[in-house]
Amino acid sequence: GIYVPSFTYPKVSGDNAITSFVGPRPIVSVTNPLDSPAHTAIITSETVFGDMFMIETARGCPWKCKFCSAKAVYSPYRPAPLDVVENLFDKVLGSGLKLGLVSSALNDHPKADDMYSMITRKGLKIAPPSLRIGRITDGLIELLRYSKVRGVTLAPETGSQDIRYSVGKHITDDMILGDIERLVSSGIRDIKLYFLIGLPGEGITHVNGITELVKRIRHVFVKVSRGNKRMGQITVSINTMVPKPHTPYEREPMINPREAKSRIKRISRGLSGLSNVFISYEGPKWAYIQSILARGDRAVLDLLIKLAKTESSDWGEVMRQWPRNPDYYALRKRETDEILPWSFYGY
Structure with a gap:
């Protein structure tokens, strides 16, 4: 659904403190699993990441850092199915673009090593997101080396x-x-x-x-x-x-x-x-x-x-x-x- 501010609004006291809410309470629903990961739709150099084809490999985060909103906003953690990701990888072939992998926890994908091998077989080069300390595997390091990161x-x-x-x-x-x-x-x-x-x-x-x-x-x-x-x-x-x-x-x-x-x-x-x-x-x-x-x-x-x-x-x-x-x-x-x-x- 869509949140309409005029349908649900706060009641406030004289000092502007919120005392209650009036109207329906929006319920957030989650699609699971991630069958349609976000990815680059328009290829143009006129963007911040113009030299990359961005593909979301997972949404949410399996970790519990108290300062980060990713877990709360995008929960539950949903890795994209490997066959779906592979179809998106094929769109990058022949484009000359680097592969930008989008994830808050790249190496926590249950098929991470299979995904890395697939990228290498297809001859693609990656641009990695921030890497989780303690989760950097030999397979990921080999992919970084292959991609000349x-x-x-x-x-x-x-x-x-x-x-x-x-x-x-x-x-x-x-x-x-x-x-x-x-x-x-x-x-x-x-x-x-x-x-x-x-x-x-x-x-x-x-x-x-x-x-x-x-x-x-x-x-x-x-x-x-x-x-x-x-x-x-x-x-x-x-x-x-x-x-x-x-x-x-x-x-x-x-x-x-x-x-x-x-x-x-x-x-x-x-x-x-x-x-x-x-x-x-x-x-x-x-x-x-x-x-x-x-x-x-x-x-x-x-x-x-x-x-x-x-x-x-x-x-x-x-x-x-x-x-x-x-x-x-x-x-x-x-x-x-x-x-x-x-x-x-x-x-």
Whole structure:
């Protein structure tokens, strides 16, 4: 079905808190299995991935990372049938395009190794998504080598093993270092690492842990790269955790942009001067805006309309003119008895 906002709407109190919902409760239905995976329909170079034919190999995620909305929004995990995927692979033949595999957990497909062998037999080259640490098999590494992939993306998320486990990502430091050593030994030249700041329970020691982990990674990276007689680079991507609806962290507070900037600077200073290590990050103000859009109620529509109608693209200026307090939507903790704007969905 289709959600029609005018059919189901919130009742609010004098302080704009939601007290209840009026109207039918939408029930989310799921098609299972994934018989029609998403894939490139129009081939054109005028897109972000213009050199790839994108094919969804699975939808949803079998893992339980508490900050990620993929599991909640796309649940249950549904791998595409291998024969369906093979028919889509055949569409790539002769196109000259790389094969872009779309999945939140590529190597968790129950027929992953068969799929990799099929890709190799057909002479296709892949562009992999972010790879799950601890799930990188020899079959996947061989496909990366065959495809002449030069760089891969991994997501340690945090430098603290304790915080990593607390957010539902059961990955040890040794697993991270071991997988990077195997990848670089196989010919991977560049490694990109995703880290989050502002995770629940995070303190300065955990932030410093990112610096220490990257230094350990670099030690392994340089040692193996020298053996390969070629040196690539490590890109450290740092982003602020944005609490998302339908996740275990939907009620958590978010760190303010000033504190986020401070933590990013601390990490950058700790890694400064290290050759082959580069830092990238999304501006904390954009994470702040994402949080407003992610957890806001219908009043946020007024903010979007103001932005659309103004000649300025300055979000800060538009928010200063908005009669609501942006921090109320972006930063605060939601109490357990608070009715959330998305509570009426039938998950």
